[in-house]
Amino acid sequence: DAKVLIDTTGTTAGDILFKSEVLTGGQSFTLDAGESGDITADKSITGGGAFTVTDGAVQQYTGAIEVASLDIQDATTSVTLDGAVKADTSVDINSLTGKLTQNASVTAGTSLDYDAAGTIDINAGITATQGPIDIDAVGLTTITEPGNIDSGGAVTFGADKSGELKTAANIKTSDDDVTFTNKVTLSGGDAKVLIDTTGTTAGDILFKSEVLTG
Numbered sequence: 001d002a003k004v005l006i007d008t009t010g011t012t013a014g015d016i017l018f019k020s021e022v023l024t025g026g027q028s029f030t031l032d033a034g035e036s037g038d039i040t041a042d043k044s045i046t047g048g049g050a051f052t053v054t055d056g057a058v059q060q061y062t063g064a065i066e067v068a069s070l071d072i073q074d075a076t077t078s079v080t081l082d083g084a085v086k087a088d089t090s091v092d093i094n095s096l097t098g099k100l101t102q103n104a105s106v107t108a109g110t111s112l113d114y115d116a117a118g119t120i121d122i123n124a125g126i127t128a129t130q131g132p133i134d135i136d137a138v139g140l141t142t143i144t145e146p147g148n149i150d151s152g153g154a155v156t157f158g159a160d161k162s163g164e165l166k167t168a169a170n171i172k173t174s175d176d177d178v179t180f181t182n183k184v185t186l187s188g189g190d191a192k193v194l195i196d197t198t199g200t201t202a203g204d205i206l207f208k209s210e211v212l213t214g
Contacts, residue, residue: 003028009055013037016056024049024067031056035076041065044083057098061085064104078118081106091128099139102126102147111153115161122147122169131176132156137163144168145188151176154203158182168193175199177206185212 004027008014013034022029024047032054033039039056044063051067053059057076064083072079075095084104085091091108093100099118105125106112112128114120119139124146126133131153135141138161147169149155155173157165158181168188171178178195184207186193197203 003030005030005032007032008037009034013057015040018042018045021046021063023047024051026068028052029067030054033057048088075100100137112151119163125150128152131173134159136161139163140166142166142187148172154178156181157184170194170196172196173199173203175201176203178203179206179208180211181208183209183212186214188214 006016008016009032013036015038016031016033018041021043022045026048028050030052031039033056035055036057038058040060042062046066048068050069053072055074059075059079062082065085067087069089070085070087070091072093075098077098079093079095080101082103085106088109090110091106091112093114095116097117100114100116101121103123108128110130112126112133114135116137120137120141122143125148127150129152131151133151133155135157136159141163145168149171151173154176155171156179162182164183166185166187175197178197195205197205
């Protein structure tokens with residue numbers, strides 16, 4: 001249960017760069033590069049344990065991430081996930097002054113929460129086995145056709161921020177609600193968008209603003 005902290009903050013902040021794989025051995029693992037230090041992981045981070053990022057400017061995760069939980073508390077500029085992410089419990093990513101880009105699948109054993117002061121781009125599937133899923137941005141959230149969402153709980157877009165949603169992906173819940181707080185635009189040309197809240201019972205589908213079908 002040892003906790004490992006890598007902290008490059010100070011008068012200025014240094015970068016944190018992993019050029020090869022990281023094996024956590026089930027240990028809690030925390031990174032803090034401050035507001036101006038970048039975090040780059042060229043290869044995978046695997047082995048379990050809680051993986052926490054307190055702060056960092058440009059955060060680039062190229063390899064797979066397999067941990068007990070993922071908690072990116074702040075990204076000054078951006079977070080980019082280019083490798084598949086699998087967490088036994090929750091995935092929480094807060095790009096409080098930047099943007100978030102997901103280019104590979106993300107699987108959370110419990111809940112998933114995305115928050116961004118900029119934009120959110122989702123280009124691969126999201127699964128939250130228990131749910132809920134909350135996705136919230138000040139800027140535009142764009143979900144391409146491969147970015148299907150499957151949740152064991154409710155799915156909510158824009159609960160606390162004003163950003164609109166543009167989506168070409170399907171959404172499936174296990175009889176839980178799907179809520180769209182802000183404007184929704186369907187995209188993808190001939191793509192068909194399915195929102196399915198059926199299960200043992202059925203969840204509600206709520207559009208609180210306009211829907212543009214493309």
